[in-house]
Each structure stands twice: as C-alpha cells, then as structure tokens.
Amino acid sequence: MKDREKILRYFAASGDEAKDMAIRLLDIADSVDRGRPFAVGPFMAPFSRQIGQTIAAHMKTVVAKSFGGYHEAERVKIGFTRSDYDGPVDFGVSLLSVTWDGRYCLIGHRDVLGSLMGLGIDRSVLGDILMQGAGCQVVVDSTMKDWLMDNFHKVAMVPVKVEEIPLSEIQPPKQTAKEVRATVASLRLDAVGAAGFGISRSKMVQAVEDERTEVNWQLAKSPSQTVKAGDIISIRGRGRIEIVEETGMSRKGRTGLLIHRFK
Structure with missing residues (x-):
C-alpha cells in the first residue's frame, strides 16, 4: 500500500496504542486487497473505527466495517471487505x-x-x-x-x-443523558469541557494535563486543542460528554452549544 507510511506517521502522533492499531489494521486490509473477500481483526479500543475508515479511504479497494456485539459497543472488531463483495461477514x-x-x-x-x-x-x-x-x-x-x-x-x-x-x-446499558446548554468564548477543549462537565476551567486543564482526558477516544493533546460538534470528550472518573451542535452566536460573540452529559 503506497500510503502505508503516511498513515502510520499520522496515527503515531496520537500515541503508541494508535500506531499499533494502525499497523495491525493495515496488515488486515492488505490481506483483503490481495484477494481475500473479507478479514476481521481482534477487539480494539473505540478509536480503531476512525483508523479503519482512514485506511479504507486511502485504499479504495476495501470497505471498513465494525462490530462489537451491539450498536453502541465501545470495544469493537474492525473488518475489511473487498469493495465488490456483498456477502456476509463473520466477526466471530x-x-x-x-x-x-x-x-x-x-x-x-x-x-x-x-x-x-x-x-x-x-x-x-x-x-x-x-x-x-x-x-x-x-x-x-x-x-x-x-x-x-x-x-x-x-x-x-x-x-x-x-x-x-x-x-x-445482549442487554446494552441504558444511557441517560443530561442536556446542557452553554455558551463559550471559544471551542477550546478546556472551555467546552468545563461547561459540559460543570467544573472550573482550571480543573478541566488539570484533567488534561494529568492525562485523564480523551477526545474521541484519543488522549487529549492539550487544553487548547479545538473541538467541534460530534466530538466526544471523556474524563476518567467523571464520565463523558458529547457536543451535539453549535446553536449560534450570542451578541457578545460567544458560541452557543448543546451538550449531552453521560455518567
């Protein structure tokens, strides 16, 4: 695969776990590209979905799918099928x-x-x-x-x-979300996280610096990184929030957000 090293460099920036998942999934995707109708990897962390989709987008000849037993599963298996294969996939x-x-x-x-x-x-x-x-x-x-x-x-x-x-x-956990509406000066992680979790900005910064915070299942890079609608932010011990949508700008130039908080 010509873009293999490019993909590995990209995910290496997210840490060793992401790089290891990328290596494993690239090997699986290559086996399908060489002729197998489909191939499935082991259970992996949620971020593997994004890695699988990135690989498929670069290869063109394969399609990435994921399954973990139920729709909202966190740990999933990533499978690749040939783009012209429409048969069943046994995820095991x-x-x-x-x-x-x-x-x-x-x-x-x-x-x-x-x-x-x-x-x-x-x-x-x-x-x-x-x-x-x-x-x-x-x-x-x-x-x-x-x-x-x-x-x-x-x-x-x-x-x-x-x-x-x-x-x-299978009986998936019942998830109840608390709706949070807030306005923030910017879409920085520390500002949005503080509003969503209902904590001070300094505590949010500390949670990032202590490596207890993840954005879309990746370790947060810094308190100043930008987040957007659709992103999921989690803090170990506090649960997670999902940025549902931006609801507009206030007269003072602050961004309105609709956030769902899960415990």
Missing part, C-alpha cells in the same frame, strides 16, 4: 453470561476484567463487559468462548457460573 463474536451469588453486590467491572486478565488471556479477545447487578454479560472472541467457560470460575474470590447465551439476548 460470542456472548457469555456470568452470574454470582447476589449477596456479593459490590463486584464491579474492574473486578470482572481483573479476574479475566488474571487468567493470562490477551485483552484483544474481550469486548465490552456489561454489568447487571448479580452478574454480567461479556462479549468475547468466539474462538475463546469454550476455553473461558472451562477456566473462568471466580471473580474476586467469588464463585461464578459462566454459560454461552445467544448474541440476540
């Missing part, structure tokens, strides 16, 4: 139900993920973990489902029951 995604004694209500997402990683498996075989009270659903690579059912027995020392269920029974 399965769903496991994990349940435990309801008395252990303090078990959380971190406990489940930690126990799974403690088995020595790679994060790339795991999709989203959907917590559901005394249990959860785990999206997994289909090649690992049997092994996990045989070896995943405890979460934080609590015995668990693991079984495969149809992907159609």
Whole structure:
C-alpha cells in the first residue's frame, strides 16, 4: 500500500496504542486487497473505527466495517471487505453470561476484567463487559468462548457460573443523558469541557494535563486543542460528554452549544 507510511506517521502522533492499531489494521486490509473477500481483526479500543475508515479511504479497494456485539459497543472488531463483495461477514463474536451469588453486590467491572486478565488471556479477545447487578454479560472472541467457560470460575474470590447465551439476548446499558446548554468564548477543549462537565476551567486543564482526558477516544493533546460538534470528550472518573451542535452566536460573540452529559 503506497500510503502505508503516511498513515502510520499520522496515527503515531496520537500515541503508541494508535500506531499499533494502525499497523495491525493495515496488515488486515492488505490481506483483503490481495484477494481475500473479507478479514476481521481482534477487539480494539473505540478509536480503531476512525483508523479503519482512514485506511479504507486511502485504499479504495476495501470497505471498513465494525462490530462489537451491539450498536453502541465501545470495544469493537474492525473488518475489511473487498469493495465488490456483498456477502456476509463473520466477526466471530460470542456472548457469555456470568452470574454470582447476589449477596456479593459490590463486584464491579474492574473486578470482572481483573479476574479475566488474571487468567493470562490477551485483552484483544474481550469486548465490552456489561454489568447487571448479580452478574454480567461479556462479549468475547468466539474462538475463546469454550476455553473461558472451562477456566473462568471466580471473580474476586467469588464463585461464578459462566454459560454461552445467544448474541440476540445482549442487554446494552441504558444511557441517560443530561442536556446542557452553554455558551463559550471559544471551542477550546478546556472551555467546552468545563461547561459540559460543570467544573472550573482550571480543573478541566488539570484533567488534561494529568492525562485523564480523551477526545474521541484519543488522549487529549492539550487544553487548547479545538473541538467541534460530534466530538466526544471523556474524563476518567467523571464520565463523558458529547457536543451535539453549535446553536449560534450570542451578541457578545460567544458560541452557543448543546451538550449531552453521560455518567
């Protein structure tokens, strides 16, 4: 692929994780360009969608698709198909139900993920973990489902029951958004983030400098970077906001914004 190095340089600026994802996805796309009808990668972070679309736009001969078990999935698999292929694509995604004694209500997402990683498996075989009270659903690579059912027995020392269920029974988390309307002097990250999260600008700057802030699933570059409608800003421990639209300019030249805040 003639633009391979150009694409790698571009995503390398976003950090090692983005560069590693780009290398892996470029190899997958190349295999389709050379004749395979389709090829699918492992589970990756949300930013992989943008990388896949960028690769497809440069190659022209392939189309990028993504799937993580449900529409709003964060961790997804990126697949490439030949542009002239209209058949099915097997993403190799399965769903496991994990349940435990309801008395252990303090078990959380971190406990489940930690126990799974403690088995020595790679994060790339795991999709989203959907917590559901005394249990959860785990999206997994289909090649690992049997092994996990045989070896995943405890979460934080609590015995668990693991079984495969149809992907159609997946229960995505219910997301409720608070509507925030604000005006900002500029579309700088620190100004928009402070308005959206309801915190001071200095705290927003600190969250960026502490590397707790992401824009569209990439680590924020600086408090002064420009954001726009459609962007998603997240702060670890505070949730995320989505800039829905610019609603116009005030008489004082401030930009009006409609923002959705998710917890």
